[in-house]
Amino acid sequence: MTDSNPNASLTAPSIPGDALPPVEQHAQQYATVRNAHETELIEDYVELIGDLLAHRGEARAADIANRMAVSQATVSKMIRRLNELELVTSKPYRSLFLTEAGQKMAETSRARHDIVLHFLRALGVRDATARIDAEGMEHHVSDETLAIMQRFTEQQQNN
Amino acid sequence: MTDSNPNASLTAPSIPGDALPPVEQHAQQYATVRNAHETELIEDYVELIGDLLAHRGEARAADIANRMAVSQATVSKMIRRLNELELVTSKPYRSLFLTEAGQKMAETSRARHDIVLHFLRALGVRDATARIDAEGMEHHVSDETLAIMQRFTEQQQNN
DNA sequence: TAATATTGTTAGCCAAGGCTAAACTGTTTG
DNA sequence: CAAACAGTTTAGCCTTGGCTAACAATATTA
Ligand SMILES: [Mn+2]
Ligand SMILES: [Mn+2]
Ligand SMILES: [Mn+2]
Ligand SMILES: [Mn+2]
Numbered sequence: 572m573t574d575s576n577p578n579a580s581l582t583a584p585s586i587p588g589d590a591l592p593p594v595e596q597h598a599q600q601y602a603t604v605r606n607a608h609e610t611e612l613i614e615d616y617v618e619l620i621g622d623l624l625a626h627r628g629e630a631r632a633a634d635i636a637n638r639m640a641v642s643q644a645t646v647s648k649m650i651r652r653l654n655e656l657e658l659v660t661s662k663p664y665r666s667l668f669l670t671e672a673g674q675k676m677a678e679t680s681r682a683r684h685d686i687v688l689h690f691l692r693a694l695g696v697r698d699a700t701a702r703i704d705a706e707g708m709e710h711h712v713s714d715e716t717l718a719i720m721q722r723f724t725e726q727q728q729n730n
Numbered sequence: 731m732t733d734s735n736p737n738a739s740l741t742a743p744s745i746p747g748d749a750l751p752p753v754e755q756h757a758q759q760y761a762t763v764r765n766a767h768e769t770e771l772i773e774d775y776v777e778l779i780g781d782l783l784a785h786r787g788e789a790r791a792a793d794i795a796n797r798m799a800v801s802q803a804t805v806s807k808m809i810r811r812l813n814e815l816e817l818v819t820s821k822p823y824r825s826l827f828l829t830e831a832g833q834k835m836a837e838t839s840r841a842r843h844d845i846v847l848h849f850l851r852a853l854g855v856r857d858a859t860a861r862i863d864a865e866g867m868e869h870h871v872s873d874e875t876l877a878i879m880q881r882f883t884e885q886q887q888n889n
Numbered sequence: 890t891a892a893t894a895t896t897g898t899t900a901g902c903c904a905a906g907g908c909t910a911a912a913c914t915g916t917t918t919g
Numbered sequence: 920c921a922a923a924c925a926g927t928t929t930a931g932c933c934t935t936g937g938c939t940a941a942c943a944a945t946a947t948t949a
Contacts, residue, residue, distance in 0.1 A: 707870025
């Protein structure tokens, strides 16, 4: 620390706000986020495949590419990975289907997604905004928070 | 679609739930999330550096590595990138400092983070859980939702 | 002050998730 | 039924964000 510290205004915290959390707790925050990032794309794919099967009767790679706004090549590579994870089954040039595990993941993800979306709407967020926010938030909401969101939404509807 | 469709239960949607959003809107959801992912780690670093400067007077690479639970090498590489983006200034083996742009980003990110954290606590989420959830959620909350969260928290406190 | 401990950097590796271009398969249609 | 079109796959590239191991610089302390 020199006298020419260019952030002088930050070095003497007159009003330091919340203190920093303990190192271990702080590290846990970031670690949990990194962890979520590893699985979230997988969940989005599986959830979308489930939705396409439910609403359209089939899930084609081209639909996924369009709905996600990524290239078909990207989808193709991801499908290979979903296959390796035994979440989907696929025959070349045919519709995708979900394995047991895939169906389970799709249901769980869809349920979580819906709770977050409905919560945001109950809060007063416009539908289009709520959909965008929910798509990202869903992967970072703990079970505890999820339960609270669900209760909140239900109470809102009983008023 | 063959007769041996293993997801038969999903192909005739008796209760199809919400319909799929229009393709363009759906694509926008995923695109917004991908976009957030590009900047969120940068924001976390800058925000943490600002916090360390405010609360500790200096921001060392080792502190960041400890608080984020990543290796020093990872931090070192990231600092180079923050330097290239002109968000931080650094001399070898010395504390980091934020540029003007860095300070601005730190403030914005911190403010957003706090609004989400305080909102979750106001909702009734336990502090430790709220901190973990906020760390991920903050990057996926629109300005619209953020404003609503802030209003909710204030009203909660006036009761 | 010399030895040791701490801190920071660099090099080289990996996986994930994007992309384009090119090849291949299946479907539709003149 | 052949040609054109649409859908799918593959190959090869890129960036991000992790990692470990080896090395360099600074700080501490015997
Ligand atoms: Mn989802
Ligand atoms: Mn999502
Ligand atoms: Mn933050
Ligand atoms: Mn964060």
